[in-house]
Amino acid sequence: MSRITASRLSRLLTGWSTDGAGPLPRRLADALAELAARGDVPTGTVLPSQRELAAVLGVSRSTVTSAYTLLESAGRLESRRGSGSRLRGPGPAGTGGGEGRLASFDSRSAPLDLSSGALPGLRVVAEAFGSLGPADLAGPLATDGYHPHGLPVLREGIAAYYRAAGLPTTAEQILVTSGSQQAVWLIAQALVEPGDTVVVENPTYRGALEALRSRGARIVPVGGDRPGAGPDGADVAGLRALLGTSVRPRLVYLQPSVHNPTGRTLDSAARRGWATALAEAGQVTVEDSSCAELTLASDTAPPPVPLPSSAYTIGTFSKLFWGGLRIGWVRAPAPAIARLGGIKKSVDLSCPVLDQLLAVRLLGRLPEARAERRADLRAGLATAGELLRGLVPDWEWDPPAGGPALWVRVPGADTEALAQLARRRGVAVVPGSAFSAVDGFRDRLRLPFGHDRATLAAALSVLRECATRS
DSSP, X not given: OOBOOHHHHHHHOTTHHHHSOSSHHHHHHHHHHHHHHHTSSOTTOBOOOXXXXXXXXXXXXXXXXHHHHHHHHTTSEEEETTTEEEEOOSSOOSSOOOOSGGGGGXXXXXXXXXXXXXXXXXXXXXXXXXXXXXXXXHHHHTSOSOOTTOOHHHHHHHHHHHXXXXXXXXXXXXXXXXXXXXXXXXXXXXXXXXXXXXXXXXXXXXXXXXXXXXXTOEEEEEOOOOTTOGGGGSOHHHHHHHHTSSOOOSEEEEOOSSOTTXXXXXXXXXXXXHHHHHHHHTOOEEEEOTXXXXXXXXXXXXXXXXOTTOSEEEEESTTTTOTXXXXXEEEOOHHHHHHHHHHHHTTTSSOOHHHHHHHHHHHTTHHHXXXXXXXXHXXXXXXXXXHHHHHOTTOBOOOOSBSSEEEEEOTTOOHHHHHHHHHHTTEEEEEGGGGOTTSOOTTEEEEEOOSOHXXXXXXXXXXXXXXXXX
16 A cells, blocks of 8 residues: 655645635645546555644644545545545556656746746857758758657767767767656666666755656665765765665666755765776666756866766756757667667657757857856855845855755754745745655755845745744
8 A cells, every 4th residue: 555755745735725725624635636636646545644744734733634524525535544544536546646846847826936946048049049040941851850869960969069078979879858857757767667776866856756756666865965064965885885785776866966956066086986886886877967067167167077887878958058948868878879769759759850950059159158157156146145144044055066056954944844834925945855765854945046136035034934933
């Protein structure tokens, strides 16, 4: 019998208290019924206790009790003494829907939406798009437009990107995807079977957790993170200890360069430690470099070369240039690319040709794009730091090596309850537990700083008040 923790259920209940109608118990009951109808919480799942759910939602226990009673009277909940309350509904049984990164895009109705770290588009994107003309389309228009592995000119351009960084790569080793999220999903589909063990950092990218959970993976976290931990938050000693047991992971998923959500980048010694441990174990490794171009290093510095042991490397145009440009990629051995491409064809046949032509243009403008983006990130980080020190001086955070957000510790608060309270005050934010395979980091928030000063100040004021009540 499957159970869902209060932490995971709270992250599925995005906007339940503000988007529904009627008193809070009715809104909660309706939201739970909708989760069952969509299959996001499979039929037969045992719900958390009323006390546990009330705590993470930041409501009274009577609110949850009333919601459960409404569901039971409508035949949508079955309660048995000693067995808990099982959700019933027309939705299918199974592993359930996504509850991580993708939930941030379900409802964007919060006036102050800090649920996503996605950044506005760069000036160079508009300029590159405006420069495309009939001559650029002549070649693609002479074909049927279907390029399941990506436009040859773009595949070669991405391969050249790696060669320039010192990693020999051919076009046959590149698969163009619809952003990095699809790249993670394709790798999970290709490599992971239900019950397989997958090792991740703790915390890690919530979109990867979502893709792995959808495959029924057994996700095992290693390491940890705390303010002041520095680059060794990703614990290679923990990996070695795990590999020394009977556990045999199917793959290891890492973000050594500009980690999401911490913003950490491993130094040379830590990278060597990971590479050695993974190579000695012969471990299949997926290195997600999606945020690597968001480094706060010098404007001309390229991201670090992927770990030698990484069989699969993920990249994207969406982080550096614009989230609306849904072009990412996987770099892997050619046979693996052929397999991933076969799975991709069953989903979308080919990425949009116009987006790929634009990506080719943007590869030629990397230096100015890096300078523009990094200047914006530095300015946003400075503003966020100033506001944090002024408004919530007891909150803890480390200056990141890159990325669009701060990984903030809120002493004494349960950030899951904080996030629910803030949502009812018009501020959407993601608690730290969303980035953990074991619902950890409940004293953390991911705080994106790619917003104007007024928005950040208003959001922080609300979060400060909610922290005292969570």
